Amino acid sequence: MRNAHSNIPRLYAFSFLQMTLFPMAIITLFWKDHIGLSLTQILLLQGILSVVMVVMEYPSGYISDRIGYRVSLTLSALLGMAGWGVYTVAATFAHVMVAEILLGTSLAFISGSDSALLFETLKQEGSEQEYARHQGRMSGYSQAGEAMGALFAGLLYAYAPLVPFFLQVGVWFLVFLITRSLVEPAREIATHAGHLTEALRTARYAFVENRVLRYNIVLNSVLGLASFYPVWLIQPYMQHAGVPLTWFGPVWSGANLTVAIFSLTSHRATGFLGERSMVILFLILIGVGYAGLGLVGGLWGFLFYYLLTSMRGLRGPMMLNLTQKECPSANRAGILSLQSLCFRLLFVCTGPLVGMLADRGGVNRAFQYLLYAFLFILPPLVFLFFRNLPKGKQT
Numbered sequence: 001m002r003n004a005h006s007n008i009p010r011l012y013a014f015s016f017l018q019m020t021l022f023p024m025a026i027i028t029l030f031w032k033d034h035i036g037l038s039l040t041q042i043l044l045l046q047g048i049l050s051v052v053m054v055v056m057e058y059p060s061g062y063i064s065d066r067i068g069y070r071v072s073l074t075l076s077a078l079l080g081m082a083g084w085g086v087y088t089v090a091a092t093f094a095h096v097m098v099a100e101i102l103l104g105t106s107l108a109f110i111s112g113s114d115s116a117l118l119f120e121t122l123k124q125e126g127s128e129q130e131y132a133r134h135q136g137r138m139s140g141y142s143q144a145g146e147a148m149g150a151l152f153a154g155l156l157y158a159y160a161p162l163v164p165f166f167l168q169v170g171v172w173f174l175v176f177l178i179t180r181s182l183v184e185p186a187r188e189i190a191t192h193a194g195h196l197t198e199a200l201r202t203a204r205y206a207f208v209e210n211r212v213l214r215y216n217i218v219l220n221s222v223l224g225l226a227s228f229y230p231v232w233l234i235q236p237y238m239q240h241a242g243v244p245l246t247w248f249g250p251v252w253s254g255a256n257l258t259v260a261i262f263s264l265t266s267h268r269a270t271g272f273l274g275e276r277s278m279v280i281l282f283l284i285l286i287g288v289g290y291a292g293l294g295l296v297g298g299l300w301g302f303l304f305y306y307l308l309t310s311m312r313g314l315r316g317p318m319m320l321n322l323t324q325k326e327c328p329s330a331n332r333a334g335i336l337s338l339q340s341l342c343f344r345l346l347f348v349c350t351g352p353l354v355g356m357l358a359d360r361g362g363v364n365r366a367f368q369y370l371l372y373a374f375l376f377i378l379p380p381l382v383f384l385f386f387r388n389l390p391k392g393k394q395t
Contacts, residue, residue: 004185007121008134010178011114014073015138016145017175018080018110022164023087024146025153025252028235029245034161035096039236039363043355045093045100046232050344050351052104053111060108060337069117070182072109077176079106084168112336114138117182119324119332124185131324132267136317139263143256143313150252154245205328206335211388213326213335219279219385220319221343226286226374227312228347229354230293230305230367237293237363238302251302255309262313270318275389278318279382285311286374294367 023030031037037045064072083102090096115135122128149171156163207214230237234255238248262269270278285307292304320336327335358366 004121004124004183006181007117007183007185010182011118011121011138012141014114014175014178014182015142017171017178018076018145019142019256020145020149020171022149022153022156022167022171023084025150025249026157026164026235028232029157029239029248030161031096032236035090035093037093037096038355039233039359040352040355041093043232043351043358045096047348047351048097049100049104050348052101053108053340053344056105056108060105060111060113064109064113064116064337065332068184069113069120070179070184072113073117073179073182074176076106076109076113077172077179079103079109080172080175081169084165084172087165088162088169108337108340111340112332115320115324115336116332117185120185132270132317132321135320136263136266139266139313139316140260143258143260143263147253147256147260150249150256152249153252154247154249158245202335203338206338210326212390213323215381215385215388216319216322216326217339217342219381220315220323220339221346222374222377222381223282223286223311223315223319224343225346225350226290226370226378227308227315228343229351229370230289230308232351233354233358233363233366234302234305236358237367240363241297241299241301243299243302255305258306258309259313262310263316264313266314266317267321269314270321275318275322276386278314279385282311282315283378283382286378287371290367290371290374294364294369294371297364 028042031042031045032039060072079102083099083106086095086099086102090099115138118134118138119128119131122131122134153164156167205213206217235248238251243251273281289304289307289311292307293301296304323336323339324332354366354370357369
């Protein structure tokens with residue numbers, strides 16, 4: 001049997017490839033100009049994607065805990081190939097919706113499984129204290145992959161709009177080969193008491209019994225939203241500001257390299273500043289980033305987006321590490337999936353409204369409204385998060 005330690009470099013490669021998304025730097029333009037969608041339809045489409053992930057999020061985590069992380073990640077690779085394959089023939093909203101449903105289900109099977117596999121691999125070796133460092137590297141590799149995929153996306157799209165999608169199918173075939181080579185580590189499996197009973201038990205533990213976990217999940221979800229809206233708004237924002245199409249790939253690459261760099265340094269920054277100061281830093285980056293996008297604008301206004309991607313990079317490993325420490329092994333992937341489910345539910349409820357604001361008042365105005373909303377919502381959530389931090393973490 002192969003040593004489970006081999007999972008670590010394979011998970012790095014998995015993270016790199018699954019985020020090498022050639023279409024992402026131009027996907028909003030593809031939807032608008034090639035398919036003919038409005039921003040309201042685009043955010044509605046992402047809302048549908050989120051509904052799919054909400055429906056599949058916990059079941060996929062539950063399956064991962066019971067059947068295995070390797071099986072879950074292999075299913076995600078097959079669904080990813082199918083989803084991007086549909087895009088190569090898409091011509092209507094319905095076609096795009098089918099593709100997004102397949103890709104959303106693929107993401108649901110990844111959600112929690114890759115991080116849980118990493119943690120359990122390290123735990124088997126007695127080095128789970130190194131999780132944050134390795135998770136930061138996984139995040140760094142994933143963002144580096146997206147940066148590489150985006151670098152020439154504008155040129156590829158200008159040459160032939162479908163080329164990025166054909167390349168993406170090939171990337172997911174490579175992901176499939178990697179998932180087949182992963183090793184399932186030995187771990188605790190919970191005594192089966194019925195699917196519904198297990199699901200309710202896990203949800204009760206995450207949202208009722210463990211207050212630390214509850215507020216960590218809620219705050220992490222809202223911080224995630226703060227860095228997620230601009231992903232879908234920054235391309236029309238740059239188009240409206242007159243940014244040349246050939247800049248789109250490098251700009252997207254720069255954003256993802258920023259996430260990668262700050263993901264790699266997250267555990268060091270957390271060790272130096274502590275969780276409290278890191279969360280306050282997140283608030284500052286969100287405030288300045290949205291203020292710049294909404295109130296400054298102009299050709300170079302997109303640079304303020306990099307403040308939000310910096311926050312995203314710093315946040316991911318730190319918040320995931322806090323969540324992992326509160327998760328029992330038997331339900332680890334399920335709880336991580338519940339965290340993603342919480343984020344997706346919030347986006348389902350708010351995403352189409354943000355798209356409507358952008359269509360009616362302009363993208364700049366939408367960023368202004370989002371600034372006011374986050375300044376209103378985040379401070380009380382941060383207070384509750386600080387109040388329930390374990391004593392050893394209140395630095």
